[in-house]
Amino acid sequence: MPAKNNLSPVLKKVDLMIAEINHLRSAGPHFRIVHRFRMPGSDCLPGEEIFACLFLNRGCEYQLRISLAQRIIFDYCAKHSRLAQSARQIELGIRADDFYKLHANNANGQAVLTRKIPRSSIKVHVKRLHRALGLVFREAGVNIDPRHVLIVQDTAGNEVGFRLRGTFDWTHIDLNARDCQPLWGGRERSNFGTSRSAE
Numbered sequence: 001m002p003a004k005n006n007l008s009p010v011l012k013k014v015d016l017m018i019a020e021i022n023h024l025r026s027a028g029p030h031f032r033i034v035h036r037f038r039m040p041g042s043d044c045l046p047g048e049e050i051f052a053c054l055f056l057n058r059g060c061e062y063q064l065r066i067s068l069a070q071r072i073i074f075d076y077c078a079k080h081s082r083l084a085q086s087a088r089q090i091e092l093g094i095r096a097d098d099f100y101k102l103h104a105n106n107a108n109g110q111a112v113l114t115r116k117i118p119r120s121s122i123k124v125h126v127k128r129l130h131r132a133l134g135l136v137f138r139e140a141g142v143n144i145d146p147r148h149v150l151i152v153q154d155t156a157g158n159e160v161g162f163r164l165r166g167t168f169d170w171t172h173i174d175l176n177a178r179d180c181q182p183l184w185g186g187r188e189r190s191n192f193g194t195s196r197s198a199e
Contacts, residue, residue: 005158022196028166029149030056033075036173037106044170045108046098049113050075051173055133057140064132068116070125072100077150077164084153084161087122106175126162 032034035044036051050071054061066074076084076094085093094100094117102119104113153161 009142009181028142029137030167030169031078032056032061032169032171033078033172035042037104037171037175039106039178040174043172044099046102047104048172049104055136055140057142060140062136062140064129066129066132066138068113069117069121070129070132072103072115072117073122073125074129074164076100077162078166081164081166081168084151084163086159086161087119088159090122090162090166091117091119095181116162126152 014060026097032054033050034054035048037047037049039047050068053064053066053071055064057063064070064074073090073093076090076097080093097150100114107113129150130146130192133144133149137144137146149165151163151165153163155161
């Protein structure tokens with residue numbers, strides 16, 4: 001009986017690790033997308049900036065080191081994560097959405113900080129996102145293949161579909177908040193409120 005009691009904490013940790021692995025396999029990794037320059041009282045409206053994309057693991061946040069164009073693609077694919085889309089569909093979806101057309105317009109009301117993302121560049125951005133995901137998973141110490149998160153799917157035709165697999169939530173920072181500093185440190189705990197989520 002005493003030997004079993006001595007092993008109890010170890011068995012609990014092993015059970016927890018198995019549960020975490022099973023959750024990652026079934027639901028995919030969890031990401032937080034931070035929008036800043038929100039007008040107080042609003043939620044996810046044109047004029048906000050996609051400030052950062054973070055991988056969450058065991059209470060820590062790990063920032064994906066990605067460019068503005070890649071943050072836009074990641075945000076768009078997270079919002080539409082249930083369905084695979086072709087490069088052309090992603091291009092058209094981003095072009096048609098006022099959120100991306102007026103990206104970061106709230107910062108000064110004049111210049112818009114956005115990128116035109118032609119379909120010919122989507123495959124290049126996907127490769128770079130795979131690399132960034134691989135780096136952040138390695139930093140977090142988890143064994144996840146980035147190609148199983150940002151999935152490239154063959155179709156019956158000559159196109160391929162792209163789908164982001166995981167769970168997502170969005171955090172918003174008001175335009176007048178002081179907490180608008182870069183999050184490059186990794187392993188940061190968030191002090192922002194989560195406003196909505198998608199699976």
